[in-house]
Amino acid sequence: MNARSRLSTVWLTVVGASVLLFLCLPVLIVAPMSFSSAQSLEFPPPSLSLRWYENLLGNPIWIDAGKNSLMLATLSSSAAIVLGTLAAYVLVRGNFPGRHLLEANFMAPMIVPSIITAVALYIFFARIGLLGSFTGLVLGHTILAVPYVVLIMQAAIRSFDIRIEQVAATLGASQRQILTMVVLPNLAPSAAAAWIFTFVMSFDEVVVTLFISGTTTTIPKRMFSELMLQVNPTITAVATLLIAFNLVALAGLLLLTRRRGFPGGMG
């Protein structure tokens, strides 16, 4: 019995470690390659150098794409937080006919393939003259981000005791005061987590962006077109920076969700 359970523990460890290694493989290859001195993609790198980072940071096209990506992710995830949180509150606490239909509608962009969303947005934005505009791009990313915010915030609101809101009402607070003084402060950690999550999503998004961004360049879009033209190790430097950025964001998420009393914790 004991020997068997020890064996299964060992087996589980081996399988787990192998899967983890497999998942990390791209990172383990890309990161060293970005510090390579070679002209082309070569692994293992013949010698170490920072030339691709210099190349990247010295290139106004990449800098410009980075600025656009940051701006786009900030604006779209902020808009999604506001809209998604309000929607989640109404969906959880509201009691009206068609609530489930409305909920399905909010979830749709997560289920519908992004290429469909991209085509739909392309046609729609072309009609109203937003195609190729930065505003259109922000709107597109907001639409993609809202379902995730609704999902996270619904969980958070559900786990927040409704009696606390009811007591606040009997104490004389208006509906708006309950929302601003009681509900939102308690949802702040979840909202921050959702914000980071959608920020990273927007930063990585490429399908919808390719369709509707026009001449605006974002980092993933630039990476894509770069790959089409030539294989340049600069791209490994970008990838490494993106991975580092994602790790920092993930750490932020974990820190937020580990806080005591966090409603609807994800960790």
Add this chain to the structure above:
Amino acid sequence: MTRVSFSQVSKSFGAVKAVSDLSLTVCSGEFTTILGPSGSGKTTMLSLIAGISQPNTGRIVLGDRDITFVPAAKRNIGLVFQSYALFPHMSIFDNIAFPLRVRSLSAAEIRSRVEDALRMVRLSGLEARRPHQLSGGQQQRVALARAVVFKPDILLLDEPLAALDRKLREEVRSEIRALQRALGITTIMVTHDQEEALSLSDRVVLLSGGRVEQIGTPFEIYHQPRTRFAAGFLGLANFIEGRLDPAGAIVGSEGRFPCASAGERTGVVCGLLRPEDITASPEKGFVRGTVRDVVFLGEIARYGVELDTGRMMTVHVGGAVGRFTEGQPVWLSWDPERIWILPHEGGAVH
């Protein structure tokens, strides 16, 4: 001034009638307990008074205001939930100050009233703490302070002691009573705990299936219940059914049980005899039986006695008086005055 009255109030959830056609008046300054088993509609009544939900029919009047459809925020009612429902992100001071802040009182006024409230519940010095840093009893007192600091017309308590352990429960119980007396505030408590209801209230409203079973002082409800349900819900009861003998006894297939005159009642009745009103003795009494079951409860021992007629009686014996063991024959007797004829039972021949 601040009496609460329900007139023909009904509330359904889908097909389930939680409260049906209920009329009731709670007097000003009194401590009234709404007592009932789960599903009796007591929590629904509380939420109707608090304004958390609205009735389907009927009217609720607070003082001389019809509050049936007044939103919770405009009712001026203090509410304490079993789960305390403190604001987890606020300090104790901010929790208690909340009702004053939403009423836009001046900072100085808020400070002095919160300090008074804290002193009242003996929590001065804990202003800066967060709710999770306090014990259950302390959180309960914060909830209480928050519910009275804005001088509400009535105070509602939802199972306020259920989450506390036994020793703490008694402490908080007397504190609630003292607070209610000191403020003279009309208080309505909802509970399923009969001991809580009997010890705290001026009046008890016993609910069953969304209807009022009986309203009365704790003494009346315990000693003069109107129905079997009322008698059985509060404490243990021996029900004695049979025909009333004018000579002063209830006579049935289970034996002859001496009782005092039952006023107007004749025919088949149902009498109530509490276990603590019965004396068990080896010497001859009214009925004979055999001890079948002994449960030692500390201050009392509970005996299950099987009469010669086959019926079981529950008997409480206090202290060290009369020790019996299982299988021992025993005589039971009682003061005939202690048999209470249930006014709303009997009549039909079984």
